[in-house]
Amino acid sequence: MLDITNLEVRTGDTDILRGLSLSVKAGEVHAIMGPNGSGKSTLAQVIAGHDAYEVTGGSITFNGNDLFDLEPEERAREGIFLGFQYPVEIPGVNNAYLLKAAMNARRKHQGLPEIDAFEFLKLAREKMATLGMDPKFLNRGVNEGFSGGEKKRNEILQMAMLEPRLAILDETDSGLDIDAMKAVAGGINALRSPDRAIILITHYQRLLEYVEPDFVHVLSEGRIAHSGDKSLALKLEEQGYEWVREAASA
Amino acid sequence: MGSRSSQRMSVISLQPDALSRVVASLSGETPSELRQRAMQQFIKRGFPTTRDENWKYSDLSNIIDISERWLAQADDAPLEALDETQIREIQASIDATWLVFANGHLHEELSSALTTAAISVTTIDDATDISIDEPLADLNAALMTDGIVIRIGENKRIEKPVGLLFVDRAASRPLTSHARVVVSLDSGSSARFIEYHASSGDANHYSNVVIDVTLGNGAELDYVRIQNRSRNHSQTQRLSVRLGKDSSIRHFGIDLGGVFTRNDLNIDIVAAGVSAEFNGLYIGSDKQHIDNHTRVDHRVGPATSVQEYRGIISGRSRCVWNGKAIVHKGADGSDATQANHNLLLSKHSEINAKPELEIYADEVKCAHGTTVGQLNDNALFYLQTRGLDRQEAKRVLTRAFATTVVEKSPIVELRQLIASQLEARLDELDDGDSA
DSSP, X not given: OEXXXXXXXXETTEEEEEEEXXXXXXXXXXXXXXXXXXXXXXXXHHHHTOTTSEEEEXXXXXXXXXGGGSOHHHHXXXXXXXXXSSOOOEEEEEHHHHHHHHHHHHHHHTTOOOOOXXXXXXXXHHHHHHTTOOGGGGGSEETTTOOHHHHHHHHHHHHHHHOOSEEEEESTTXXXXXXXXXXXHHHHHHHOOTTOEEEEEOSSSHHHHHSOOSEEEXXXXXXXXXXXXXXXXXXXXXXXXXXXXXXXXX | OOOOOOOOOOXXXXXXXXXXXXXXXXXXXXXXXXXXXXXXXXXXXXXXXXTSGGGTTOOTHHHHHHHHHHHHHGGGOOOOOOOHHHHHHHHHHSOSEEEEEEXXXXXXXXXXXXXXXXXXXXXXXXXXXXXXXXXXXXXXXXXXXXXXXXXEOTTOBOOSOEEEEEXXXXXXXXXXXXXXXXXXXXXXOEEEEEEEEEEEOXXXXXXXXXXXXXXXXXXXXXXXXXXXXXXXEEEEXXXXXXXXXXXXXXXXXXXXXOSEEEEEEEEEEOSTTEEEEEEEEEEEOTTOEEEEEEEEEEOSSSEEEEEEEXXXXXXXXEEEEEEEEEEOTTOTTEEEEEXXXXXXOOTTOEEEEEEEEEEOSSSXXXXXXXXXXXXXXXXXXXXXXXXXXXXXXXXXXXXXXXXXXXXXXXXXXXXXXXXXXXXXXXXXXXXXXOO
């Protein structure tokens, strides 16, 4: 589904990704871990199409199509979803409006009619209930005045409504208390399916106790230094990242 | 050395002879003594110039030019035919009791009968106490086309909005209109007012509207001003509100059209317990000039004034916001808040924003904040990752910026109309020069 080959990315004068390769197939859940500054968020932003980064080498294809040919909104309509580490507050745009606009942009691209208003509300209320969100959040400004946990739940709500083919969740677990963590993990697990892929970018092993990954990768110095199964996450939790760095530079 | 740089004096007043002649011809109608007094005062002071701090960014030379040309032909100027379709469309879109000022004259046929047991409407005469206190108000009184006094009786509550429609049509020759409205809400009364400005025609036009409002003890006023003039029309407008004990006003103004617009909103708090909220939105494009000056005088406390103005400025337009709050000596317990936020959509557009606080009392709470910025790139990207294309994302954010202040419009029934006018205006920005 997603094939990243020798990806090189810089911003300003700084090389961030230096030859990163990763292959993600439908049905798989990948966790990408790594120390601060290793390039995890950059990878997520580049896949989503942020123009602050300059791609200097390599390629990314999504279902065989060159991602760099697509604008961020086209990538979204193709089914790529990015859950933001820091969801943006947009006062004056109500949450329901954005959800509906996002769903309809995707549906239009798929040749489907706009979602019926009644169906939309029913679906949104259902998903919100499973995420432990008050339906009142639908009528508030997007992320406006939301707590950290509410913003992350809202990202998961958007993901649940949009049913993407590839979901990239950038540190969705950071700053969550245990209840929020469980709700968010429940939302992610509900979306696991044979035709969908999920990439979890995380600092800690904690989320992976609730969402069990098929693969765990460690990012260091702008490339994947180590890959393994979920036991790799446990090793990182116990031993930290130092050994990865040493192995990478050896 | 030796040569002295010549300082060019701008023409700051109408030709006194021509002005006298026209005022004399108008003085056949009442009020004559008032007109003469106002004219003398105007001739003495002349138009404000950009050297006057309050007019630093707004140059009246175009307005003076229109007025001069109108004066030169005023004696035999026939009234232009009205655009009745435009008037009826506005009346059909807003449920209100309308008083129509067409080219400055009260048009009885198109106006509703307003007088009831609760409201009285009379015309201004020499005995009416109207403000002649600064040049444009003086000029307005001297050349007044029509002036009326609206009075809401004690403890009367008027539900249906009173609509003041100022509509002008200048088809073939320059035109000026000087309408004056005096409103008083007696103690315990409440009312809702809509002030609507529209125009049509290809010739240049200048309107100078002065509205003086007095609120008695405990009176409540909701007030919305919509300025949707055509692009060759200039206007100056002043709304002065004097607030009595425990009275309150909620005001919202929107500026969509016109080539040159100057609005003055003067809030005068003369007793304790007053609450004044006034908000506004201005949208400039092309070469439009839109200037909003607000002034609130806290003479007695406790009292609260809150204002928020927002601007969307594109093309080569220039907007001005100047908010002044004066807390006078002894007005303890005054609480004055001002906010002004601007979205600059073009590198050729300009905003001159200036909050001013003058505090002479001891126990006060005052705050002001002004921002000037572009659309937020992070928010644009966020919306794009949700499938909205960049153009649509820009529209969503621009609309949101405006909506947060439109929602403060106190007459709820008008919000839909304002929203659709806003949308039409944003379409123009997209099509035009907003780059």
